[in-house]
Amino acid sequence: MINIAFFIIAALTLGSALAAATNPKLMHAALSFAIAFVGVSTLFFWLGAEFVGLVQIFVYIGAVAVLIVFTILLTRREGEQLRGFNWSGVVVALAVFAGLVWSILKSPSMSILPPEVSPLTVKRIGEVLMSDYVWPLMGVGVLLTVALLGALILAMEDKRE
């Protein structure tokens, strides 16, 4: 049952990801992208990392997907015509995939089953974030602020014209 759920999720995720990568319609690709990420977050739920899953939805669906969609809108003038596809990429991607799968299969230590762990509470994450990872957290905070300002400035229209 659980495994079936996993395969369904994985198939949904990979399928929509593939759709996102190959769908010639930009907007559909973006929406597929969103679905793929919902899949990823479900995978996180499935793995017991509820918080990460929620954050994933929050960030990717609530923010990144909207941003992408906006960007598509703002650059729509030629967006629909740009349907070129570079087949050499497929070769590289497949080669990498093959390499990865080969190395995963080659490592026997990977074929293990998950141990029983007590569920990870949000409070625990918060405590760890605020104690052991407080400096990285601050760094990320600064990074986000800087990115916000940077993005604003980059995207702002030139008032001179």
Place this chain on the structure above:
Amino acid sequence: MNAANVWLIPFAPLIASLSILLLGKSRRAIASAPAIAGQVIALTMSIFAFARTLRAPGYREVHNFVWFNFGDQSMQLGWMIDPLAAAMLLMITFVGLCIFVFSIGYMADDKHFTRFFAYLSFFSAAMLGVVIANSLLLLFICWELVGLASYLLIGFWIERPSAAAAARKAFITTRIGDMGFFLGILLLYHKSDTLLFYDNGHGCLENAGLLLLGASATAIALLIFCGAVGKSGQFPLHVWLPDAMEGPTPVSALIHAATMVAAGVFLVARLYPIFSAGAINGVTTSLTIVVWIGVITGLIAALIAVAQFDIKRILAYSTVSQLGLMMVSLGVGGVTAGMLHLLAHGFFKALLFLGAGSVIHGAHHEQDIRGMGGLRGAMPITFATYAAGMMALSGVPLVFCGAWTKEEILHAAWRWPVSHVPFYLVMLGVVLTALYMTRQMIYVFDGKRGPAAHESPRVMTTPLIVLAACTVVLSVFLTPAWPWLDHYLLGERAHVDLWKIFDQTILISLLLVGAGIGLGVFFYREALRGRRQDPFQTAQPALFRFLANRMWLDELYDYTVIRAARMLSRIADWLDRYFWDGLVRLVGLLGQLFGIITKTADERGINSGVDETTVGARGLGRVVSSAHSGQIQTYLGAIGLGMLALLLLYAWLA
């Protein structure tokens, strides 16, 4: 009025002073009222304090308290009532009151009427503080405040540069002495660990404290005496006192009669146990020095007084001379005599100054005695009271207080075991005193009628009359027949012995005074018929000029001490500006030099090397850059292939 409350006495004038200042300029009409009120309250309380000292001979009451703590140590202050203090309190408040009243008339049309009374009250308060202090520190504090007050009052007519200069001179000169005083306090404190005079046997004037001082007592006494020298205008720091006449006349009266100059003598009297510590036969090194300073001062001042023409200046030098006399008395062991003379002097010198003020006021602010003359008719009350003062000063026996005290001093000087020279010199001083006072009287009141003058208003003459009466009444307590005041100060009971009046010294003093007055009349009365030229001046022009110019002492100081200090400061300034700063700049220059060298080495050596390297690197970059197409996806593909390569490497290694 017990000792714990005695602080109220200086406090009353202080409050008066503050309230006047707060009243401001606009309340001119009532500005004098708080001052007078303060003084009256202080006088009343002084009388109560005095009455308390009458309870027992040598009555002394002390109130000590902690002023502040430093670390776990404490600094104590205190005040006291004893006969010395009580008598001084009475004298200061009473004379002060007279002067205040007089000032109302004298300063009536001055612009800064209110400020004047504020200063006067402040002055009075500070002086009263000196008197009641039971701690050398408190005494010093009040002492400095007295100095400040005198500075303010001497420089009262601020717009006159001469007044400002005189004020400055007074402040600095007395401060020179005070530096010695200050060091004396430090030494005393260091040795005895207390600055209280009396403290249940632990005070520095009590036996236990004096024992701690030991051999350093002489040094302490001499250092403290420096302060007295400054404040009481002793040689060589007397130069400020005559200049201080730049202030309004009541100020002169207050400074020269009741307060400031008295402080020095009072200080010596108060600290007499230290001066006489370890005395053999009543003689110590410090006291000997006091005597000689006093003698020199007395004589020099008396001599200079003979050659002065300014009415106030003559009185000023007479003050200096009388103070010298008191110092002699203290030095030779006649403490009470000195103090008595101080008290008596307070009354009659105030009287004389106020009289002079009255004269100046009447003669439209003429101060040169050559410009006066024949004022006897125009100003009868002034004349009469002035004459009483003059006789008290000269020491005309029997009814004038000055005579008895002077006689006591002569007595004491005679008994001094070290030398009789002071005795003779003091006698000379007495003669000279009588001489110059006679000269002054004749110049001012005798002779032909000078410019139009008028008698002063009632508010000015009343204090004169009161003071004149006092000089006479006071003599009752001073006669050898019933030396009540003398014994009061000594802490004994006085007995009446009428025969003592006819001592042999009274003859001597009669003789001396007679000689002085006679000579004066002889010299000046006749000569003055013709006017315009002082007979002494015609007879001995060189000597007269020497004396008239105050023995060139001011100039001497000016050319030596002051010039030297000034030069020193200029040199220091020059050094600071150019030498030390130059050194610093030199160091800076060295740094700069080093910088230049480094810079050159940097530019010529390292920089060019780097340049070559970069040129090479640029060439290499050109070669490499051709591989960069600017296509993101090419780069990404390269990354992917690189990753694949890494994977393969990993697999190969594993």
Place this chain on the structure above:
Amino acid sequence: MSTGFVDQIFVRLKVWIMHFLPPGHDLIASFVSALLNISGVLIVFLTLFAAMSVLERKILGRMQNRYGPNRVGPFGLLQPVADGIKMLIKEDIVPARADKVVHFLAPIIIAAVAMLTLGIIPYGRNMTPLSIDGGILFFFAIGSTTELAVFMAGWGSNNKFSMLGAMRAIAQMVSYELPLIITTLPVVMIVGSLSPDQIVAAQSKYWFVFTPWGLAAFLLFFTSGLVESNRTPFDVPEGESEIVAGHMTEYSGFKYATFFLAEYFGMFAISGLAVTLFLGGWHAPLSILRFVPSYIWFFGKLSILLFVFVWARGTLPRTRVDQVMNFAWKFMLPMAFTCVVSAAVWHYAGRGFFAWIWSLVIIAGVYMTLSILLDTKKKFAPRVYRFAE
């Protein structure tokens, strides 16, 4: 009293139903339990939606001095039924050049999202349908998906008005999501948990709205909630006079009804969260009143908030687009941050009387500063005419 029979009646009902299930099948049990929860929530809120749609119109009517619907059924109470029938049988029009899939998916996603968010709210004691540890986060994470759905609606319709409306909606929703989330932060900070159950439990002594920061945060939260659910005075995205009906322009029939339903569910969800966060959830205001069942309290509070929604709609005029945005960034956001600071101060000053004062001072200070800063020169400026470019 607190665990009274009436209070727990629904819980007991569920337990009773569950005991019919064969034992040992955990998966089935949880599935049924979830189904029961969902159906409970849906029944209650669909009813509430129906009641609300008619009541809103009636209340609005009273506010505008008219009767409102009073023809269908007693007092017009059957009006929603009539509306529903009308909607169901209406023709479903899809524009020819629309992106069919997207156009179709948008209302479904919106409604699904709105219903999901209702799941985490504790409706009474032991009555939380979806009791997960990060409930608040769940609410916002799921809620943020609405924006995408709105965009899909706007874009899929292939209509300028729809697109503009969607853009406006997304812009203001994104902007107000910040204050909305940040104003929950103080509560989360003070309680130390993201779980709605624990937040409600923490308010057993006093509700957070009775602290200065809580009051301020509540007001901000509620305002943001108004915006998030696109209600007057912030209904710019669907302002009829400007852009027809915003992203819903090209929808009709049941799809339109779904949008309508989603809007109301969103409103319920936001209000429910506000009740949970600030108004003590299902707690009684006074301990004497505890005999009244907890869910009654919850729905009582909820209805008051809903009334305020309606009241605001009846009272306030619509704001201009730039005003809405300026308000969000220049006022709401700083104030929201201030609430966080203020709550921290309140906590570290000991939560006592002085903490109260300090907290109040901070909020008042920032409020004053902001009002001065934002209000300096524009106060009495002459009217400026702007022309479309």
Place this chain on the structure above:
Amino acid sequence: MITALILIPLFGVVMLYLANPRNPRRIAFVTNAVSAFYALMLWQKFDVDLAKVQLIERHTWIPSIGAEYALGADGLSLLLVFLVTILFPFAFAANRMNRGFYALMLVMQSALYGVFTAQNFILFFLFYEMSLIPSFLLIKLYGGKKRDYAAVKFFLYTFLGSVAMLLGFLGIYFARSTFDFAQLVDLAKTGPLVTGRFAWFVFAGIFLGFAVKVPLFPFHTWLPDAYETAPTGVAMVLTGALSKMGVYGFIRLLVPLFPNEFRILQPWLLALVVVSILIGALVAWAQTDLKRMVAYLSINHLGYCLLGLFAIASARSTMAKIDMHAALSGVFLQIFNHGITAAALFYFVGLLEQRRGARGLNDFGGLMQRAPVLCAWMSVAMFSSLGLPGLNGFIGEFLIFKASFAVAASFTAVAVLGLLFTAVTFMRAMKSLFSGPPNPATNAIVDLRAGEKFVLVPVTLLMFVVGLNPQIVLKVFNSTVVALAAVFA
């Protein structure tokens, strides 16, 4: 608590830039009011009867080099905190400047709070340097003539001094691996911190750092230029608070840590101090520029502080308890008094300069008739500065002299001359400023305005109150004096 005190001025800076007010001084004043409130709260929490360092805040900061964020206050720190708190509003009242000025001043205030409460050398040094930069900028940007020269000189001088100090402390750190004040003092009691010739380098480095700041002859040449050119408010703070950093450093660090060196150097150091005192007074006498005159008198007055300290430092074991206590109390009191009085003098000079446009001694004359109230109040400050009993200057000097006299009578006797020359200097100044016929150029001079009176009343009152009842200041640090005396003995 103390951190808050340090942060408030910085917050004021932020407000200055955020609010962009038309009248930046108002915000500066408000900040000061808050600071004052906090300082009072500090006082309230502070137990004056406890001798130890109180209100400690201690957090790890950079553990690898032993740098802690450690703040605390004893009586001395508290006194200096108060001094800073009093001085800054007073200094703000002196000038009306633009926003940057107040921002820099507030930064300096924050740094000063930090310097006086830091309990760890690294933190101390950080704040020490933090005060240097604003003062440099203040002189450089807002100064009068020659400001570039003076600013650079000031900066180089003090910077080199502090570099030397840092090197010295690094020397100690390498020997003893701690930067904590309390630990260092404890270590120093058991034996010399650093031994051999190295000790002399360490001592010289730290000594140089603080001696420049005070300043001690011959490291003082930056001072007249800096004070002369700095705007009034800055000069007030420079003399009132910044110079105290040097004295504070001597008390806190140098004297407790280097007993040996001080004993060996006793005559030389005392000679330097006495020269410093005399040079200060003498050169002041020769000045015609009022500001320069007050600047030199600052050298003189701070010389007294060092006289007391060096007396302790060089004779700590043989000194009587009363002398030790007197010296420390005197130095502390003098720190406070000089802060108040010198600042007041600069303020008056500033007023005169504002009114007349010049500040030469000969540019005035007869001012007493034009502006009697101004003259009267300025005289109070001058008399306070020359050590008139009854005003605040006297008691500190008395206590210092009392102690140093016990240790080195001859040096003290010479140093007392400094008092005399100070008096001469002020007498000269008063004569040429206040008395005589009024200078026609001063006709337009107005008397004190109400606002200025409002500023001056508390300061003048303070002079009187401290002069008459020094206990109110002394009680703040009496127990600290006892504790420090125990450390030194």
Place this chain on the structure above:
Amino acid sequence: MTLSILLMVSSALFCIGLLAALSRRHAIFILIGIEMMLAAANINFIAFWRYNAQPQPTGVIVAIFAIAIAAAEAAVGLALIIAIYRHYRTTNVDQLDRLKG
């Protein structure tokens, strides 16, 4: 359900991302591809955390950070794309070769 299957899913997602980044002309797809690759990495983090019973939730924390950073990256990247579009009127990465050395 072994770890290797999870890892294969994540590597598949990664390679799909790589494919998107390498093959599409539109700049936005590169970004989408990168996001996918990041998500794949996150799956790995979570998976390794889940399959290693360590008490410290390091994998989760790193994943959270990675998401935050990815969000920042996306924001900046999209802003860049808008800016580039405004400047060159194109989002075709083939035409954006000004950086060519």
